[in-house]
Amino acid sequence: MNLQHLRYFLTLADLEHYTDAAKSLHITQPTLSHAISMLEEEVQVPLFTKQGRNVILTEQGKEFYTTVQSSLAILDSGVQNLQRRYTNKPNIHLTLLRVLGRKAVPQLVRKFIEAYPETDAIFDFHNDSGMSHDMIEGLIHDKYDLAFCSRLDDYPTISYIPIFSQDLVLIVPKQHPLSKQETVTVEDTLIFPQVWFSKRSGVRPVIEQLYQSFTEKPQIAFEVSEDETVAGLVAQGFGLAIIPKFDFLSSIEDIEVIEIDELKDARIYYAAYRKDKSLSNDLKNFIDFITTSSMELGDIV
Missing domain, CATH: 1.10.10.10 (Winged helix-like DNA-binding domain superfamily/Winged helix DNA-binding domain)
Known part of the structure; x- marks a missing residue:
C-alpha cells in the first residue's frame, strides 16, 4: 500500500x-x-x-481514516525519534483541530518562518483524536508542545492564547417554524428539541454559555461528537442545532442555515501550552509570535 x-x-x-x-x-x-x-x-x-x-x-x-491516522502517527513518530537522536534540529510538536488544519495554523506557521528565517525547528503536526480534551491531556503528558483547540478551564497548568474566531449558526430542518421568522434569537430556540455536541467536545461549553442566562433550559434530544452527525440528525428532523459555520452545511439539502447576531465570532480557538514547563527558544519565539498575532483575532476561513 x-x-x-x-x-x-x-x-x-x-x-x-x-x-x-x-x-x-x-x-x-x-x-x-x-x-x-x-x-x-x-x-x-x-x-x-x-x-x-x-x-x-x-x-x-x-x-x-482512524486506522490510517493512527498508523501514520506511529510511523511518523518513529521517524521523528530518529531525527531527534541523530540531528541537532529541535522539533515543535503541534496538535490541532481538523478545521484549523485546512488553512489557519499552516498559514500561521508559514508567517512565523518568514518572520524568523533563522529558526531551525521542525514543525510536526498531529490531529490524532480531534478532541480538545485529548489534546490538552497530550500537553500534560508531554506528547505535544502546543495545541490549537478550544479552551478547557479544568487545567490550571495550561496557558491559553486566543487566536482564531469563528461564527456559529443555527441549523434547522426544512420548513421549520424558525426559518419563517424575519429575525431569530437564541432564546427563540428553547421551545424546540435540540441536537447538542457531546460533553467532550470543545464547542459544548460555548453553547452552554449561550443558554446560561435563561431560566428555561434547552430540550436536548441527542448528544453527538461529530459535526456531520449533528447536521445529519437535524436534516432528519430530530431537532435544531447550533453549530460552527462550516462550508459543508450549504451542501445538505434538508436543512436551512440561520445566522444570528448573538452567534457571530462566538467560538474562539486558542493556542495552549504548559506554563509550568521549560520551553525551547524556538517554541518561545513561536508563542511570542502567536501572542502578537492574537491582538487581532483572525478568522479561520
Missing part, C-alpha cells in the same frame, strides 16, 4: 473536496482521483461518497 496515497486520503477526508485537496497537496486532481481509486481497489470498499459538490467519508471510510 502506497504511503503517499494514504496521506492523500487523509487530506481529502479533511478537506472534503477534490480540487481543494489537490491544491493543498500540490498535485493535479486526476492524480488524486487515481490514488483514491487505487486505495479503494486495495481495500475493496468505497471510502468516499458524494454530498453535493463535496465528498464525505463512508462508514467504511471513517473506520479506515
